[in-house]
Amino acid sequence: MSATPATAPAPATQPGRSGPAPFSLYHPTVARLTYRALLSRRRALFLFALPALLLVMATAVRALGGADDGTAKTLLSGFALATMVPLTGVIAGTGAIGPEIDDGSIVYLLSKPVRRSTVIFTKLWVAMGVTMLFSAIPTFFSGLILDGNSQHLAVSFGVAAVVASVAYSAIFLLLGVVTRHAVIAGLVYALVWEALIGSLVPGAGDLSVQQWALALAAKVADPGAVTSQVGLPAGLILLVAVTVGATWFAVSRLRSLTVASDE
């Protein structure tokens, strides 16, 4: 190594490179690192497995029983919106940042002149995109397979899955920033709260992303075809409030993130 020349000795401040980093909602490099990390880890298999399962089930139901709106609603509401969308949100939302914080590689992102808010926003877009790709789009297509968008069920549940993807991504990204047990916490929320308590205990539904999203689905579908425990205005306000609040809190926590040392 001794014979090679050193890099140009120019450790002085370079003109035109000072001043605060511009506020930005997106950084392409952060996005690339995030989606490559999401899709290269083993848990990414779940991302493919869940929608594949839904589409197989929809095809089988249609082939065996024919087009039936009741069965379509049961599958789209009970499995797609209540289980698949939140689970995908957990994988994409926590996976977009949690592993980097756990193993310390987040240092390479944070030791750069990039605003922490830019890091969070970019990771949020990626988590949303992945969640929609692997849950909302399959939900729409399985609706088409089940009953050919009768009563606008396919479109309404597709729209519900899209808005639920947005909220879940923000919530689970925040969990990924604040706790090392983000996946467990996310699974408990997704499976116990949303899928079980949300559908059994009437009051709990008011605080369920799934019910807020259903309020929108009820508006899109034919009257009476889809019902929600919350009204549309309340559902929309809560969706926006939770998404914005979770994102703001995630930015604030990442700004103060302490990187643990091994000592």
Next chain:
Amino acid sequence: MTTLTLDNVSRWFGNVVAVNDVSLTVGPGVTGLLGPNGAGKSTLINMMGGFLAPSTGTVTLDGAVIWRNEQVYRHIGVVPEREAMYDFLTGYDFVLANAELHGLPHPAAAARAALSTVEMEYAAGRRIETYSKGMRQRVKMASALVHEPAVLLLDEPFNGMDPRQRLQLMELLRRMGADGRTVLFSSHILEEVEQLAHHIEVIVAGRHAASGDFREIRRLMTDRPHRYLVRSSDDRALASALIADPSTAGLELDLGERALLVQAVDFARFTQLLPRVARENGIRLYEVSPSDESLESVFSYLVAA
């Protein structure tokens, strides 16, 4: 001129004080942060790198506070101790991503130059997960150098490296220091620091124990009282001959162990005295061993000094 300044910095975690009222200045050239494991070196480096807020005091780079100031990273390169990187990327993709995150005008050229500086071009196309420890360390270095920072912070960079990799990295850091960069690295191994650093800061149990040129610190370390355990054919006669010389400060005859415990104050003189006295008195030396050469005892002496 780029200077890192710690001003009365303390950091505690709950009830544990990791860093206790440390004030020091790190300027251009290579500085070694020396101390036993758990002394607080990583905590200090994390505060200098902006990954940890001081509980009290300030950490600044040329007057600018480092904590929560991502602009300082235009001037700082960080080589963390932890192994984790984006293992699914190739070495080149990883360094390129770092260049892009710095907003460099020509990220690809910068990435190639940094990889060439650490001599990793030959493996740049391989995924990081296939790299050895030394290769990882070099790619970490490349990622920290890609924007040609004025300050380079390295946490235990030699850990787990084989001797050849160690020499290569030392040579590289020496060059960085000679270029006028401020290079700070931590280590718990005296010889590493001595070979590389022109300036040493010693940290023991969270406190700043010593600071200065390595020769001064080496002298402090060699001038401290040394303890030896000596076994000979006539311990009693040897003891009486040794105590007559001013290089010996204390003697103890351990009859149970059948050994002589000697405390020497003048290291150089004592090492010449002992064999001469033995020969003159016809005493055979069976064993001469230092009894307190552990690094911890060296450090605790420095703290007391």
